[in-house]
Amino acid sequence: MAENETRSVEQPSGQDTTGTGNDDDGDHSIPDAQNPKKLFDSESESGSDSDSDSDDEAQLNLQIQTLETELSSNPSHYDAHVQYIRALRKQADVEKLRQAREAMSALFPLSPELWREWARDETTLISGPEALPAIEQLYERGVSDYLSADLWCDYINFLQERDPLVRECSANGISKARSLFERAVIAAGLHVAEGSRIYEAYREFEQAIALTIGEADSESREKQIQLIRNLFFRQLSVPLASLRSTLLAYKAWEAEQGSILAVDSNSLDGLPSNIASAYQKALDLLNARTQFEEQITRKDVPDAERLSNFTTYLNFEQSFGDPARVQILYERAITDFPIYADLWLDYTRYLDKTIKTSSTVKAVYSRATRNCPWVGELWVRYLLHLERVHASEEELSTVFEKSLLCTFSGYDEYLDLFLTRVDGLRRRISLAGQTEDSLSYNLISDVFKRASDYLSPHLKNTDSLLRMYGYWACLESKLGNGIVAARGVWENLLKISGSMLGAWEGYIAMEVAHGHINEARSLYKRCYTKRFSGTGSEDICHSWLRFERELGSLEDFDVAVHKVAPRLEELQLFRTQQESKTAGSSDQRENSVKKGSREKRKLHSDLTEDQSPAKRHKNTSQNLKMTNAKEKIEAAELVEKSKIEEVEVISTKTESAGKTETNNQSTRKPKHYNDQCTAFISNLSIQATYEHLRAFFSDVGGVVAIRILTDKFTGKSRGLAYVDFSDDEHLAAALAKNKQNLLGKRVSITRSDPRQSKRKGTVAPNTTSKHGFSDNETGNSGQSDLKDAASRSKRNSGSQAQANSQKRRDERVELKGRNTFALPRAVRPLGWSAQKPGGSEDDGDEKPKSNEEFRKMLKKN
Template identity: 50%
Template structure:
């Protein structure tokens, strides 16, 4: 027995205490033995010193980062090696408080405790360890160890008292519920249950009614097992028939027992079910398969079980999959959804979400589902608050997920107050206000000027107004938002709408006075002016309308002038860069010439290269026709796109960016920074530069960016991430084309993009042909589009005959002078 204890302690890493004997005493006088012993002692001292230093390093690491899973494992392993029992228990408790432990870790813990102490108190401690272990993951081996431990060490069970037998049966039934449907290992629990009942049968003293009752109990367990698809079910069927022959003493019974028809039918049905699942069982247990393949096999198996319509089987298969892949967030989410939609047992659902959040702490959807499941289970406010606080300590991918968590908590508190459930917890509206304030303080620095923060304040103000009946508090909500996000026109408009809905027109008018002169992004400044005028038309008097118009119209004119000035500056920058890059030796102006080679910058259309510039008169007319009925937002988009081209061309002119290996990204979140984009492309790698475009007036991000890569391979990989989400926005990623303005002209391209064209159907082919011709081969050619003429090449020298004939058809002109180049016109004049 002592040898068995010693082997057990060595297996668990706990060295037994050495006993002194005569042999040891005799060897003390041997010099060689003494020298060897001294050498061993020195070696042990060095090893112990090294272990002590490692232990101190691990303790420091865990103090700095308690969430280091590997550090916990190494620390426990080291303490088991050093036999530091007290610290070992504390280390295991610390790890179990943060992470779920694997079944093998629970078994190791229980075995260690069993070898260290005995008695009633030790039995209760170890039994509690097994109970805790069943909560983390499904493990048939852990259940079997638990059952065997209770069978051997529980005095009431060992004595087969009525309470002990009842306790053991309840434990077996729990084990069958948890693992009895486990196709490959469930038979272990069934066999142990039958063995226990047979032992009880052997201890029945009287061969009477009690014996028959016990036989019927064992028979019932056999029947239940034969209806479940398990491995080696045919062996169980033969064992059942042998048992019947042995215990049912009927003389006329033949040697071959015929099972009842309903048992035989259930057995054959179970065998059919097992045969249908045998291939799936083989796939998920196949050795050498990768983790990805194994997970895919589990998902296929789950799909098959779900189609069979047995929720209990689907649930236990999910438990098996989770034991194999405990940190697969997709698997946990799928499991939780299935429980929510199918099982709908509050205790089971809450338990699953609790375990899911311990394994995948970074998944916001699991925490939200956890809070909702607890609310459905009528959990107390204290329990809900504890889970919410725990969720806030986790690390999510972006602050929008924290916002969703806050909103879920607010929704729950609001519902409890509305339904009267808050009386038990003493909740009132002050609790909602406190959560709103906390959310604002927590999220405002990161979600400034975002739709999420606006939604939070809109929700808050609505509750203050309609739930708390506090108009002053509702106004305070909007005022606090305007202090941090005063450049959001939506915030001002929602504030105004609230006052209008309440019938406070003077207050709404006062807010308009405060914001109409502010500068907002895009066309917001113009929009707020037009909205104020519309407000006065619908709600104000004629005097109110006149006073407002007197204030607003100068502001609109000022904004229009400002826009035109900024566009002129950007056009000048664009044309300046084009002149520097576009000049060629064959097109340079001779010194002392009388003609000019460049059209003034103010007469050039934005987005058209120097080789494709129209005359001032035609460009102005086309611009008016293009924007005649265009909505304000489309006008702004067109101007923004033009300004973007000017910025890129200006950068190219300076030689800073070539866009030869660059990705263009649009629909970027306005909160995104360079670091966010760099992290987004971290899996691609090779990022050499990031240019996040910003508005010249406000300095805010425009949601556009150019990302340079080191080579074309990395660029191609980056383009494959198109439509992936960054900070809640689905990005549009395309390869940047630096020659896009040389392919048909920027002005015509934008007209096509906006669906605006002045070409007639019968003229489209001519325009296309002219566009496809190389610019270098048409130094002085012109191209007619609609009723306009677009001159290519140097257009400063225009003979009067040509100017008079621009816009006329060839029949009206009577000659072909309009098709001559500038050099040909010069030669004609020299001849004259």
């Protein structure tokens, strides 16, 4: 886009930048060709002394070196090219100047002023018959870039002065000149402001030919007079700015031929009826456009306003429905605003609808993509137009490869370009019998592979990439290598965007469409446990059930229900937890607002000051009881929900009864993980961090989260970790790294299996998990493979466990009957003691109270 910004500075201004004025006499002396330096002397002051010349020369050389360095690093800098050409022109380095102009022309369309300057320099520098074709080629290149009446006039004058055949009015020369004039009239003859210059030059040429015809050859002379009269009629029929002066010139010419007309009057009396009616119609058209012409030719208004005026003028011309006049106005607009993309888009869209000449539309598309190469839509429509006019495969391929070298604003534009190319190839392959050239499907496959390699990293998990892969798989199955290749396409997509529900649904839909029920069922079994965004996880479960209900047997339906039902319950539980958290957060915010409003009405400090010390102490004791009771309930719920066989309860005592500060930390519930694609790492160095683990598995890829187990008392690593992967393929690659060294220790890597731990009755110890990073995290998954981790944790925290055991011995707790030693002291029934007075040791344990009973006791207290 830097190119766009720099080019906007150098807008065509319609002024001569050659430094030689606007004279079109073309009378350049031959000695100038022998001394190129003399060509540019007019740009420097004639009165400068030798010292000043040497200083200017050194400064100019420095400027040229700087510009050469800049262009070598950034060839797309438009202004640097312009400045470099001007500097070389001052230095009169002809060869480097030619190379600089060719280099710029290869990258950008040159403005009419640059083309006029280039052609005039070459006309002065070279002479002889061999120079004529080269300079004619320069003019041809110039008039094809932008519309310029000045450039057409220069071209015509050059041909009349330098071409011997035209100068001598030979038959071939006259034919060549007339052909050029007709081209100029078609290109610029409808230019309201400057089109009359082309007609006037044409008339002058024909009048000069009439003078060469002798009086004796009356037939030829009459034909030439009629030809000139027809030129006047053509010019008077066009709404041009000089319409009235053209009428006067026509009357004067007719008077020379013997007609009696009012030469000095704009009256139409005496004119042929056809000419009078054509003139009056053209005059009406001119009057209707005069206001618009004044608006677009003003130079003292901002470009945005001028562009808006052009748009209004274009809408006006389109309402008349004259395609030639609309096209000439578009050409005038893009000459003034060459890098305004919307203008090119409107222009090409109009041509596609109205112009049937393929060469004209193709040339406009070529110029549009050169002026605005960063607009992907222009390239797409260019390819479509070439296909529409049955262009060759070579031409289509060339345009497509050029488009891939451009820089677009978004990756979707690249995708649209790739798909447009594939569309064209598919259509041509389908019509292989009706066309001369037959194409191979390998062309389509190559385009898809290039698109996948370039776009997959940028369009991961997007519908655009899914659309491309779905199209690819469809063509593989129909035109390519069959269903096996199509499955390979879908599998590649799952590696890139396996977390997208649409990828799995598209894959399954293809298998169902081909009647492969078992393959579709295996895909459901692979994906129903995956986590998808939104309600995707539930949707895939219900989709499997519908699939089995409609296409499967009863046994298949029962298997699907057996697998899907627990998954749906798990997802529902998770949704409920998330909703409760959201509701709790909103309630907390609402309570905070209410509390703030109450505190504004009645300050808490005033209440505290009014209370007596005894009452404040009583309130503090009540708060302490309420806090302890709340902790008892939470601990009891934790024991009942988790079914923990061994719990270490750490009770804290207050230092003095008079202290009002209590430990209000709520008991944390351990976070559970439902390990599905998880590796269990043991024998890990305690210095290992999640960065080390991430680097260790960097060659594997697919790491979703890392959890390092730490001791809950010391916070140090226990040498154990879990690493979650995105799919089974990455997990298998990670398991292959078993017994490899990490920080000097040979780590053991196994697959985590929480179901096996549940069958053995193993419960994860209360550990802290450090997450290095996590892309997908849920709160309803459980840990696994902690059987040996529990024993290691006991060794690490042996001192604390020994202290807890000493506490139980001091309290002389006797365990009888059912296993109640794991019941925390904080939730024992009120009045319970180790030895009941008057009781027997064989009476058995008293049944612990339930959570509801605790709540009732709390309310009574």
